[in-house]
Amino acid sequence: MHRFVLALLIFSFCSVLLVDGSKTLMGFSIDLIPRHSPMSPLYNSEMNQTELVKSAAMRSIARSKLLFIGQNELSPPSPSPLPSPPSSSSSSAESVITPVPDHGEYLMRFSLGTPEVERFAIFDTGSDLSWVQCSPCKTCYPQDAPLYDPTQSSTYVDVACDSQPCTLIPQNQRDCGNSRQCIYLQQYGERSITIGKLGSDTFSFGPMGMGQDAKFPESVFGCAFYSNFTFEISSKADGIVGLGPGPFSLPSQLGDQIGHKFSYCMVPFSSTSTGKLKLGNHSSEAPRNGVVSTPFIINPSLPSYYLLNLEGISIGEKKVLTGQTGGNIIIDSVPIMTHLEQRIYANFISSVKEAFNVEAAEDAPTPFEFCVKNPSNMNFPEFVFHFTGADVVLNPNNMFIALDNNLICMTVVPSTGISIFGNWAQVNFEVEYDLGEKKVSFAPTNCSSY
Ligand SMILES: *[C@@H]1O[C@H](CO)[C@@H](O)[C@H](O)[C@H]1NC(C)=O
Numbered sequence: 001m002h003r004f005v006l007a008l009l010i011f012s013f014c015s016v017l018l019v020d021g022s023k024t025l026m027g028f029s030i031d032l033i034p035r036h037s038p039m040s041p042l043y044n045s046e047m048n049q050t051e052l053v054k055s056a057a058m059r060s061i062a063r064s065k066l067l068f069i070g071q072n073e074l075s076p077p078s079p080s081p082l083p084s085p086p087s088s089s090s091s092s093a094e095s096v097i098t099p100v101p102d103h104g105e106y107l108m109r110f111s112l113g114t115p116e117v118e119r120f121a122i123f124d125t126g127s128d129l130s131w132v133q134c135s136p137c138k139t140c141y142p143q144d145a146p147l148y149d150p151t152q153s154s155t156y157v158d159v160a161c162d163s164q165p166c167t168l169i170p171q172n173q174r175d176c177g178n179s180r181q182c183i184y185l186q187q188y189g190e191r192s193i194t195i196g197k198l199g200s201d202t203f204s205f206g207p208m209g210m211g212q213d214a215k216f217p218e219s220v221f222g223c224a225f226y227s228n229f230t231f232e233i234s235s236k237a238d239g240i241v242g243l244g245p246g247p248f249s250l251p252s253q254l255g256d257q258i259g260h261k262f263s264y265c266m267v268p269f270s271s272t273s274t275g276k277l278k279l280g281n282h283s284s285e286a287p288r289n290g291v292v293s294t295p296f297i298i299n300p301s302l303p304s305y306y307l308l309n310l311e312g313i314s315i316g317e318k319k320v321l322t323g324q325t326g327g328n329i330i331i332d333s334v335p336i337m338t339h340l341e342q343r344i345y346a347n348f349i350s351s352v353k354e355a356f357n358v359e360a361a362e363d364a365p366t367p368f369e370f371c372v373k374n375p376s377n378m379n380f381p382e383f384v385f386h387f388t389g390a391d392v393v394l395n396p397n398n399m400f401i402a403l404d405n406n407l408i409c410m411t412v413v414p415s416t417g418i419s420i421f422g423n424w425a426q427v428n429f430e431v432e433y434d435l436g437e438k439k440v441s442f443a444p445t446n447c448s449s450y
Protein backbone atom coordinates (compact mmCIF):
# COMPACT_ATOMS: atom_id res chain seq x y z
CA MET A 1 0.00 0.00 0.00
CA HIS A 2 2.75 2.37 1.06
CA ARG A 3 4.64 1.76 -2.15
CA PHE A 4 1.57 2.38 -4.25
CA VAL A 5 1.07 5.75 -2.61
CA LEU A 6 4.72 6.57 -3.24
CA ALA A 7 4.31 5.71 -6.90
CA LEU A 8 1.34 8.04 -7.13
CA LEU A 9 3.26 10.82 -5.45
CA ILE A 10 6.14 10.35 -7.83
CA PHE A 11 3.81 10.72 -10.74
CA SER A 12 2.20 13.86 -9.53
CA PHE A 13 5.52 15.43 -8.51
CA CYS A 14 7.74 14.68 -11.41
CA SER A 15 6.27 17.01 -13.97
CA VAL A 16 6.44 19.87 -11.51
CA LEU A 17 9.88 19.14 -10.22
CA LEU A 18 12.03 18.10 -13.06
CA VAL A 19 10.77 20.11 -15.97
CA ASP A 20 11.90 23.56 -16.92
CA GLY A 21 8.65 25.09 -18.14
CA SER A 22 10.36 27.94 -19.98
CA LYS A 23 11.63 25.60 -22.71
CA THR A 24 9.79 25.41 -25.95
CA LEU A 25 8.45 22.13 -27.27
CA MET A 26 10.91 20.40 -29.51
CA GLY A 27 11.75 17.12 -31.14
CA PHE A 28 15.09 15.58 -31.99
CA SER A 29 16.54 12.18 -32.78
CA ILE A 30 19.56 10.14 -31.73
CA ASP A 31 21.12 7.13 -33.47
CA LEU A 32 20.37 3.79 -31.86
CA ILE A 33 23.38 1.66 -32.60
CA PRO A 34 22.88 -2.10 -32.70
CA ARG A 35 25.64 -3.69 -30.64
CA HIS A 36 26.72 -6.10 -33.38
CA SER A 37 26.74 -3.56 -36.17
CA PRO A 38 30.13 -2.63 -37.65
CA MET A 39 29.38 0.92 -36.40
CA SER A 40 29.31 -0.27 -32.81
CA PRO A 41 32.43 -0.22 -30.64
CA LEU A 42 31.22 -3.62 -29.44
CA TYR A 43 31.46 -5.07 -32.96
CA ASN A 44 33.29 -8.38 -33.04
CA SER A 45 34.18 -9.44 -36.56
CA GLU A 46 35.28 -12.89 -35.35
CA MET A 47 31.79 -14.05 -34.40
CA ASN A 48 29.65 -15.81 -37.00
CA GLN A 49 25.88 -15.35 -37.26
CA THR A 50 25.09 -18.42 -35.15
CA GLU A 51 27.33 -17.24 -32.34
CA LEU A 52 25.90 -13.72 -32.46
CA VAL A 53 22.34 -15.01 -32.32
CA LYS A 54 23.08 -17.45 -29.52
CA SER A 55 24.86 -14.86 -27.38
CA ALA A 56 21.98 -12.40 -27.83
CA ALA A 57 19.50 -15.16 -26.97
CA MET A 58 21.41 -16.05 -23.79
CA ARG A 59 21.40 -12.39 -22.70
CA SER A 60 17.67 -12.35 -23.33
CA ILE A 61 17.19 -15.37 -21.04
CA ALA A 62 19.32 -13.71 -18.34
CA ARG A 63 17.21 -10.57 -18.48
CA SER A 64 13.94 -12.49 -18.21
CA LYS A 65 15.22 -14.54 -15.25
CA LEU A 66 16.24 -11.47 -13.33
CA LEU A 67 12.83 -10.03 -13.90
CA PHE A 68 11.39 -13.16 -12.34
CA ILE A 69 13.65 -12.75 -9.31
CA GLY A 70 12.59 -9.13 -9.12
CA GLN A 71 8.96 -10.17 -8.83
CA ASN A 72 9.24 -13.04 -6.45
CA GLU A 73 12.43 -13.17 -4.48
CA LEU A 74 13.05 -9.69 -3.21
CA SER A 75 15.94 -9.42 -0.84
CA PRO A 76 17.24 -6.29 0.82
CA PRO A 77 20.40 -4.77 -0.59
CA SER A 78 23.45 -5.85 1.34
CA PRO A 79 25.34 -3.08 3.12
CA SER A 80 28.85 -2.93 1.69
CA PRO A 81 32.12 -1.33 2.73
CA LEU A 82 31.27 1.97 1.07
CA PRO A 83 32.33 5.51 1.76
CA SER A 84 28.69 6.34 2.39
CA PRO A 85 26.74 3.12 2.47
CA PRO A 86 23.04 3.45 1.82
CA SER A 87 20.91 2.48 4.77
CA SER A 88 19.62 -1.02 4.28
CA SER A 89 16.04 -1.49 5.26
CA SER A 90 14.53 -4.30 7.23
CA SER A 91 11.56 -4.42 4.89
CA SER A 92 12.53 -6.10 1.65
CA ALA A 93 9.04 -5.62 0.26
CA GLU A 94 9.85 -1.97 -0.31
CA SER A 95 12.83 -2.58 -2.54
CA VAL A 96 12.37 -1.38 -6.06
CA ILE A 97 14.20 -3.97 -8.08
CA THR A 98 15.14 -3.29 -11.64
CA PRO A 99 16.03 -6.38 -13.61
CA VAL A 100 19.42 -6.86 -15.10
CA PRO A 101 20.19 -4.88 -18.27
CA ASP A 102 23.08 -7.17 -19.06
CA HIS A 103 25.01 -5.92 -22.06
CA GLY A 104 22.04 -4.42 -23.89
CA GLU A 105 21.44 -4.78 -27.61
CA TYR A 106 21.18 -1.10 -28.58
CA LEU A 107 23.43 1.73 -27.51
CA MET A 108 23.41 5.49 -27.87
CA ARG A 109 25.74 8.44 -27.50
CA PHE A 110 25.10 11.57 -25.50
CA SER A 111 27.26 14.18 -23.86
CA LEU A 112 27.43 15.24 -20.28
CA GLY A 113 28.63 18.42 -18.61
CA THR A 114 30.41 21.62 -19.60
CA PRO A 115 32.66 21.22 -21.53
CA GLU A 116 30.85 18.27 -23.06
CA VAL A 117 32.19 14.78 -22.44
CA GLU A 118 30.82 12.12 -24.78
CA ARG A 119 29.40 8.96 -23.23
CA PHE A 120 28.34 5.71 -24.89
CA ALA A 121 25.56 3.97 -23.00
CA ILE A 122 23.07 1.15 -23.09
CA PHE A 123 19.55 2.09 -24.19
CA ASP A 124 17.08 0.66 -21.67
CA THR A 125 13.30 1.16 -21.56
CA GLY A 126 13.23 -1.05 -18.46
CA SER A 127 14.96 1.26 -15.97
CA ASP A 128 14.62 4.89 -14.98
CA LEU A 129 17.76 6.49 -13.61
CA SER A 130 20.47 7.12 -16.18
CA TRP A 131 23.94 6.68 -14.73
CA VAL A 132 27.58 6.79 -15.73
CA GLN A 133 30.62 5.66 -13.79
CA CYS A 134 32.30 8.63 -12.09
CA SER A 135 35.66 9.37 -10.58
CA PRO A 136 36.74 8.92 -7.88
CA CYS A 137 35.39 5.38 -8.00
CA LYS A 138 35.43 2.86 -5.19
CA THR A 139 34.60 -0.20 -7.34
CA CYS A 140 33.82 0.22 -11.02
CA TYR A 141 33.69 -2.30 -13.81
CA PRO A 142 36.57 -1.69 -16.23
CA GLN A 143 35.73 0.91 -18.84
CA ASP A 144 37.85 2.06 -21.80
CA ALA A 145 36.88 5.74 -21.69
CA PRO A 146 38.05 7.80 -18.71
CA LEU A 147 35.52 7.91 -15.87
CA TYR A 148 33.31 10.99 -15.79
CA ASP A 149 34.89 13.56 -13.52
CA PRO A 150 32.20 15.88 -12.19
CA THR A 151 34.77 18.32 -10.77
CA GLN A 152 35.76 19.14 -14.36
CA SER A 153 32.25 20.24 -15.32
CA SER A 154 31.25 23.83 -14.54
CA THR A 155 27.57 22.89 -14.67
CA TYR A 156 27.67 19.85 -12.36
CA VAL A 157 26.09 20.08 -8.91
CA ASP A 158 25.50 17.41 -6.29
CA VAL A 159 21.84 16.85 -5.52
CA ALA A 160 21.38 17.52 -1.79
CA CYS A 161 19.94 14.77 0.35
CA ASP A 162 17.06 16.88 1.60
CA SER A 163 16.08 18.12 -1.86
CA GLN A 164 12.98 16.81 -3.58
CA PRO A 165 14.65 14.70 -6.29
CA CYS A 166 16.45 12.78 -3.53
CA THR A 167 13.28 12.19 -1.56
CA LEU A 168 11.68 10.61 -4.65
CA ILE A 169 14.04 7.66 -4.17
CA PRO A 170 12.54 4.98 -1.91
CA GLN A 171 13.84 5.49 1.62
CA ASN A 172 15.71 2.20 1.85
CA GLN A 173 17.64 3.00 -1.32
CA ARG A 174 19.07 6.38 -0.41
CA ASP A 175 21.34 7.88 2.16
CA CYS A 176 22.89 11.19 3.08
CA GLY A 177 26.62 11.55 2.33
CA ASN A 178 29.27 13.31 4.43
CA SER A 179 28.66 16.63 2.71
CA ARG A 180 24.91 16.09 2.58
CA GLN A 181 24.93 14.82 -0.99
CA CYS A 182 22.23 12.35 -2.02
CA ILE A 183 23.51 8.76 -2.20
CA TYR A 184 21.36 6.34 -4.19
CA LEU A 185 21.39 2.60 -4.58
CA GLN A 186 20.03 1.01 -7.73
CA GLN A 187 19.47 -2.72 -7.72
CA TYR A 188 19.27 -4.97 -10.77
CA GLY A 189 17.94 -8.39 -9.89
CA GLU A 190 18.88 -10.02 -6.66
CA ARG A 191 22.59 -9.43 -6.24
CA SER A 192 23.59 -6.68 -8.65
CA ILE A 193 23.83 -3.14 -7.38
CA THR A 194 25.23 0.20 -8.35
CA ILE A 195 25.69 2.98 -5.81
CA GLY A 196 26.54 6.58 -6.48
CA LYS A 197 25.70 10.15 -5.76
CA LEU A 198 22.79 11.83 -7.44
CA GLY A 199 24.03 14.69 -9.57
CA SER A 200 22.62 17.31 -11.87
CA ASP A 201 24.33 18.40 -15.07
CA THR A 202 23.68 19.32 -18.70
CA PHE A 203 22.76 16.49 -21.06
CA SER A 204 23.49 17.22 -24.72
CA PHE A 205 22.48 15.38 -27.83
CA GLY A 206 23.72 16.33 -31.19
CA PRO A 207 24.69 18.09 -33.25
CA MET A 208 21.10 18.36 -34.41
CA GLY A 209 21.51 20.47 -37.52
CA MET A 210 23.06 23.92 -37.95
CA GLY A 211 25.77 22.62 -35.61
CA GLN A 212 23.50 23.05 -32.59
CA ASP A 213 23.20 20.51 -29.82
CA ALA A 214 19.94 19.84 -28.05
CA LYS A 215 20.92 20.79 -24.50
CA PHE A 216 19.09 20.00 -21.30
CA PRO A 217 20.59 21.71 -18.26
CA GLU A 218 20.03 20.41 -14.73
CA SER A 219 19.23 16.86 -15.72
CA VAL A 220 19.39 14.45 -12.80
CA PHE A 221 21.58 11.37 -13.21
CA GLY A 222 23.56 8.87 -11.19
CA CYS A 223 27.28 9.44 -10.73
CA ALA A 224 28.19 5.84 -9.85
CA PHE A 225 31.14 5.06 -7.60
CA TYR A 226 30.42 1.45 -6.68
CA SER A 227 29.14 -1.35 -8.91
CA ASN A 228 28.87 -5.02 -8.13
CA PHE A 229 27.01 -6.89 -10.86
CA THR A 230 26.39 -10.57 -11.42
CA PHE A 231 26.48 -9.78 -15.13
CA GLU A 232 29.03 -8.13 -17.31
CA ILE A 233 28.85 -4.74 -18.95
CA SER A 234 31.18 -4.19 -21.86
CA SER A 235 34.14 -1.94 -21.15
CA LYS A 236 32.97 0.08 -24.17
CA ALA A 237 29.77 1.12 -22.38
CA ASP A 238 30.04 3.93 -19.84
CA GLY A 239 26.62 3.44 -18.26
CA ILE A 240 22.91 3.14 -18.93
CA VAL A 241 20.29 5.56 -20.26
CA GLY A 242 16.92 4.84 -18.66
CA LEU A 243 13.69 5.45 -20.61
CA GLY A 244 11.27 3.83 -18.17
CA PRO A 245 8.08 5.44 -16.86
CA GLY A 246 9.55 6.65 -13.53
CA PRO A 247 10.38 10.27 -12.65
CA PHE A 248 14.16 10.04 -13.25
CA SER A 249 14.02 8.62 -16.77
CA LEU A 250 15.14 10.77 -19.67
CA PRO A 251 11.65 11.23 -21.19
CA SER A 252 10.07 11.92 -17.79
CA GLN A 253 12.65 14.60 -17.01
CA LEU A 254 12.32 16.24 -20.43
CA GLY A 255 8.55 16.13 -19.89
CA ASP A 256 6.79 19.15 -21.41
CA GLN A 257 9.81 19.97 -23.55
CA ILE A 258 9.22 16.84 -25.62
CA GLY A 259 5.45 16.84 -25.29
CA HIS A 260 5.77 13.77 -23.00
CA LYS A 261 6.50 11.61 -26.05
CA PHE A 262 9.32 9.52 -27.41
CA SER A 263 9.64 6.84 -30.03
CA TYR A 264 12.21 4.40 -31.27
CA CYS A 265 12.70 2.47 -34.45
CA MET A 266 15.07 -0.49 -34.19
CA VAL A 267 16.99 -2.16 -37.00
CA PRO A 268 18.05 -5.84 -36.73
CA PHE A 269 20.87 -6.21 -34.20
CA SER A 270 23.57 -6.96 -36.77
CA SER A 271 22.36 -4.39 -39.32
CA THR A 272 24.85 -2.07 -40.94
CA SER A 273 22.53 0.89 -40.48
CA THR A 274 21.36 2.53 -37.26
CA GLY A 275 17.88 2.91 -35.84
CA LYS A 276 16.61 6.04 -34.16
CA LEU A 277 15.43 7.21 -30.79
CA LYS A 278 13.24 10.28 -31.21
CA LEU A 279 12.41 12.48 -28.29
CA GLY A 280 9.50 14.79 -28.90
CA ASN A 281 6.38 14.55 -30.97
CA HIS A 282 7.64 15.48 -34.42
CA SER A 283 7.15 11.89 -35.51
CA SER A 284 3.41 12.32 -35.15
CA GLU A 285 3.31 15.15 -37.65
CA ALA A 286 3.49 12.90 -40.67
CA PRO A 287 0.48 10.61 -40.92
CA ARG A 288 1.61 7.09 -40.19
CA ASN A 289 0.13 4.20 -42.12
CA GLY A 290 -1.25 1.31 -40.17
CA VAL A 291 -0.65 2.84 -36.76
CA VAL A 292 -2.33 1.06 -33.84
CA SER A 293 -2.29 2.03 -30.14
CA THR A 294 -2.72 0.25 -26.85
CA PRO A 295 -2.75 1.63 -23.29
CA PHE A 296 0.22 0.97 -21.04
CA ILE A 297 -0.13 0.22 -17.36
CA ILE A 298 2.34 0.78 -14.52
CA ASN A 299 2.27 -2.04 -12.01
CA PRO A 300 3.57 -0.77 -8.63
CA SER A 301 5.55 -3.99 -8.18
CA LEU A 302 7.34 -3.39 -11.52
CA PRO A 303 7.50 0.41 -11.53
CA SER A 304 10.26 0.73 -14.14
CA TYR A 305 8.37 -1.15 -16.84
CA TYR A 306 5.73 -0.39 -19.42
CA LEU A 307 3.17 -3.16 -19.10
CA LEU A 308 0.76 -3.90 -21.97
CA ASN A 309 -2.17 -6.27 -22.14
CA LEU A 310 -1.95 -9.11 -24.65
CA GLU A 311 -5.40 -10.53 -25.37
CA GLY A 312 -4.22 -13.19 -27.78
CA ILE A 313 -2.01 -14.17 -30.69
CA SER A 314 -3.18 -15.24 -34.15
CA ILE A 315 -1.14 -17.75 -36.10
CA GLY A 316 -2.73 -17.84 -39.54
CA GLU A 317 -6.33 -18.92 -38.97
CA LYS A 318 -5.73 -20.04 -35.40
CA LYS A 319 -6.06 -17.79 -32.40
CA VAL A 320 -4.66 -18.35 -28.91
CA LEU A 321 -6.40 -16.27 -26.23
CA THR A 322 -4.87 -15.26 -22.91
CA GLY A 323 -8.19 -14.44 -21.27
CA GLN A 324 -6.42 -11.62 -19.40
CA THR A 325 -7.23 -7.92 -19.27
CA GLY A 326 -5.19 -6.22 -16.53
CA GLY A 327 -1.72 -6.05 -18.10
CA ASN A 328 0.27 -9.23 -18.68
CA ILE A 329 3.26 -8.46 -20.92
CA ILE A 330 6.17 -6.09 -20.51
CA ILE A 331 7.41 -4.26 -23.59
CA ASP A 332 11.18 -4.13 -23.32
CA SER A 333 13.99 -2.81 -25.53
CA VAL A 334 16.69 -5.02 -24.03
CA PRO A 335 15.91 -8.73 -24.50
CA ILE A 336 15.96 -9.90 -28.08
CA MET A 337 13.37 -12.64 -27.60
CA THR A 338 9.68 -12.61 -26.72
CA HIS A 339 9.19 -14.63 -23.56
CA LEU A 340 5.66 -15.97 -23.05
CA GLU A 341 4.16 -17.16 -19.80
CA GLN A 342 4.33 -21.00 -19.78
CA ARG A 343 0.62 -21.68 -20.28
CA ILE A 344 0.26 -19.20 -23.14
CA TYR A 345 3.46 -20.45 -24.73
CA ALA A 346 2.23 -24.06 -24.69
CA ASN A 347 -0.94 -23.11 -26.59
CA PHE A 348 0.97 -20.82 -28.90
CA ILE A 349 3.61 -23.33 -29.92
CA SER A 350 1.13 -26.13 -30.56
CA SER A 351 -0.78 -23.81 -32.92
CA VAL A 352 2.48 -22.85 -34.62
CA LYS A 353 3.36 -26.51 -35.19
CA GLU A 354 -0.07 -27.16 -36.68
CA ALA A 355 0.07 -24.09 -38.89
CA PHE A 356 3.49 -24.91 -40.30
CA ASN A 357 2.90 -28.56 -40.84
CA VAL A 358 6.65 -29.22 -40.98
CA GLU A 359 8.96 -31.18 -38.74
CA ALA A 360 10.73 -29.12 -36.11
CA ALA A 361 14.50 -29.48 -36.32
CA GLU A 362 15.72 -31.83 -33.61
CA ASP A 363 18.89 -29.93 -32.90
CA ALA A 364 17.42 -26.57 -31.86
CA PRO A 365 20.41 -24.80 -30.31
CA THR A 366 19.97 -23.66 -26.69
CA PRO A 367 18.04 -21.55 -25.72
CA PHE A 368 15.75 -21.87 -28.73
CA GLU A 369 12.81 -24.25 -28.55
CA PHE A 370 11.49 -24.37 -32.09
CA CYS A 371 13.65 -24.28 -35.22
CA VAL A 372 13.04 -25.49 -38.75
CA LYS A 373 15.47 -26.48 -41.50
CA ASN A 374 15.52 -25.28 -45.11
CA PRO A 375 13.05 -22.44 -44.69
CA SER A 376 13.23 -21.31 -48.34
CA ASN A 377 10.31 -23.43 -49.54
CA MET A 378 8.05 -22.77 -46.56
CA ASN A 379 4.80 -20.88 -46.29
CA PHE A 380 4.71 -18.58 -43.30
CA PRO A 381 1.38 -17.99 -41.61
CA GLU A 382 0.55 -14.43 -40.54
CA PHE A 383 1.34 -13.67 -36.90
CA VAL A 384 -0.78 -11.05 -35.15
CA PHE A 385 -0.24 -9.95 -31.55
CA HIS A 386 -3.59 -8.72 -30.28
CA PHE A 387 -2.89 -6.10 -27.65
CA THR A 388 -5.93 -4.38 -26.18
CA GLY A 389 -7.05 -2.05 -28.99
CA ALA A 390 -4.03 -2.78 -31.19
CA ASP A 391 -3.58 -5.70 -33.57
CA VAL A 392 0.11 -5.71 -34.40
CA VAL A 393 0.75 -7.68 -37.59
CA LEU A 394 4.26 -9.08 -37.49
CA ASN A 395 6.46 -9.95 -40.41
CA PRO A 396 7.99 -13.49 -40.40
CA ASN A 397 11.32 -11.66 -39.88
CA ASN A 398 10.01 -10.49 -36.49
CA MET A 399 9.24 -14.05 -35.40
CA PHE A 400 12.21 -16.01 -36.74
CA ILE A 401 15.92 -15.47 -36.71
CA ALA A 402 18.29 -17.08 -39.19
CA LEU A 403 21.28 -19.05 -38.02
CA ASP A 404 24.01 -20.44 -40.23
CA ASN A 405 23.33 -24.01 -41.48
CA ASN A 406 20.03 -23.15 -43.15
CA LEU A 407 18.24 -23.14 -39.82
CA ILE A 408 15.69 -20.58 -38.66
CA CYS A 409 14.55 -20.38 -35.05
CA MET A 410 11.44 -18.92 -33.49
CA THR A 411 12.29 -15.93 -31.27
CA VAL A 412 9.34 -16.66 -29.00
CA VAL A 413 10.33 -18.85 -26.04
CA PRO A 414 8.69 -19.79 -22.73
CA SER A 415 9.25 -17.44 -19.78
CA THR A 416 10.08 -18.36 -16.21
CA GLY A 417 7.72 -15.60 -15.07
CA ILE A 418 5.78 -12.77 -16.67
CA SER A 419 5.64 -12.40 -20.47
CA ILE A 420 8.01 -9.98 -22.21
CA PHE A 421 7.63 -8.52 -25.71
CA GLY A 422 11.25 -8.39 -26.86
CA ASN A 423 13.08 -6.23 -29.34
CA TRP A 424 13.26 -8.65 -32.29
CA ALA A 425 9.45 -8.51 -32.56
CA GLN A 426 9.67 -4.70 -32.59
CA VAL A 427 12.26 -4.39 -35.36
CA ASN A 428 11.02 -2.19 -38.23
CA PHE A 429 8.20 -0.69 -36.21
CA GLU A 430 8.14 2.86 -35.02
CA VAL A 431 7.13 2.34 -31.40
CA GLU A 432 5.90 5.54 -29.80
CA TYR A 433 5.35 6.07 -26.06
CA ASP A 434 2.92 8.79 -25.11
CA LEU A 435 3.51 9.33 -21.39
CA GLY A 436 0.67 11.83 -21.15
CA GLU A 437 -1.99 9.65 -22.74
CA LYS A 438 -0.36 6.50 -21.32
CA LYS A 439 -0.34 4.60 -24.57
CA VAL A 440 2.11 2.84 -26.86
CA SER A 441 1.61 2.83 -30.61
CA PHE A 442 3.11 0.71 -33.36
CA ALA A 443 3.55 1.73 -36.99
CA PRO A 444 5.29 -0.55 -39.53
CA THR A 445 8.32 1.43 -40.75
CA ASN A 446 11.57 0.79 -42.59
CA CYS A 447 13.80 1.77 -39.68
CA SER A 448 16.94 1.82 -41.89
CA SER A 449 15.57 4.86 -43.67
CA TYR A 450 13.63 6.33 -40.74
C1 LIG B 1 30.14 -8.13 -4.45
O1 LIG B 1 29.04 -8.67 -3.72
C2 LIG B 1 29.31 -9.93 -3.13
C3 LIG B 1 28.05 -10.39 -2.41
O2 LIG B 1 26.93 -10.10 -3.13
C4 LIG B 1 30.47 -9.81 -2.14
O3 LIG B 1 30.78 -11.09 -1.61
C5 LIG B 1 31.70 -9.24 -2.84
O4 LIG B 1 32.71 -9.01 -1.90
C6 LIG B 1 31.34 -7.92 -3.52
N1 LIG B 1 32.49 -7.43 -4.27
C7 LIG B 1 33.02 -6.23 -4.11
C8 LIG B 1 34.18 -5.89 -4.98
O5 LIG B 1 32.57 -5.42 -3.32
Ligand SMILES: *[C@@H]1O[C@H](CO)[C@@H](O)[C@H](O)[C@H]1NC(C)=O
Binds near residue numbers: 025026027280281285
Ligand atom coordinates in the same frame (compact mmCIF):
# COMPACT_ATOMS: atom_id res chain seq x y z
C1 LIG C 1 3.75 18.67 -30.83
O1 LIG C 1 2.47 18.71 -30.27
C2 LIG C 1 1.98 20.00 -30.02
C3 LIG C 1 0.64 19.89 -29.33
O2 LIG C 1 -0.07 18.78 -29.74
C4 LIG C 1 1.92 20.81 -31.32
O3 LIG C 1 1.49 22.14 -31.05
C5 LIG C 1 3.32 20.83 -31.95
O4 LIG C 1 3.27 21.50 -33.17
C6 LIG C 1 3.80 19.41 -32.14
N1 LIG C 1 5.09 19.33 -32.81
C7 LIG C 1 6.28 19.65 -32.31
C8 LIG C 1 7.45 19.49 -33.20
O5 LIG C 1 6.44 20.08 -31.20
Ligand SMILES: *[C@@H]1O[C@H](CO)[C@@H](O)[C@H](O)[C@H]1NC(C)=O
Binds near residue numbers: 048050404405
Ligand atom coordinates in the same frame (compact mmCIF):
# COMPACT_ATOMS: atom_id res chain seq x y z
C1 LIG D 1 30.43 -20.57 -35.90
O1 LIG D 1 31.42 -20.60 -34.88
C2 LIG D 1 31.35 -21.75 -34.03
C3 LIG D 1 32.36 -21.57 -32.90
O2 LIG D 1 33.58 -21.10 -33.38
C4 LIG D 1 31.61 -23.03 -34.85
O3 LIG D 1 31.49 -24.15 -34.00
C5 LIG D 1 30.58 -23.09 -35.96
O4 LIG D 1 30.87 -24.20 -36.78
C6 LIG D 1 30.58 -21.81 -36.79
N1 LIG D 1 29.51 -21.89 -37.76
C7 LIG D 1 29.70 -21.69 -39.07
C8 LIG D 1 28.52 -21.89 -39.96
O5 LIG D 1 30.76 -21.33 -39.52
Ligand SMILES: *[C@@H]1O[C@H](CO)[C@@H](O)[C@H](O)[C@H]1NC(C)=O
Binds near residue numbers: 446447448449
Ligand atom coordinates in the same frame (compact mmCIF):
# COMPACT_ATOMS: atom_id res chain seq x y z
C1 LIG E 1 14.84 0.26 -46.23
O1 LIG E 1 15.63 1.42 -46.42
C2 LIG E 1 16.96 1.14 -46.84
C3 LIG E 1 17.75 2.44 -46.84
O2 LIG E 1 17.07 3.46 -47.52
C4 LIG E 1 16.93 0.46 -48.20
O3 LIG E 1 18.24 0.15 -48.61
C5 LIG E 1 16.12 -0.83 -48.09
O4 LIG E 1 15.99 -1.44 -49.35
C6 LIG E 1 14.73 -0.53 -47.53
N1 LIG E 1 14.06 -1.81 -47.27
C7 LIG E 1 12.84 -2.05 -47.71
C8 LIG E 1 12.27 -3.38 -47.37
O5 LIG E 1 12.20 -1.24 -48.34
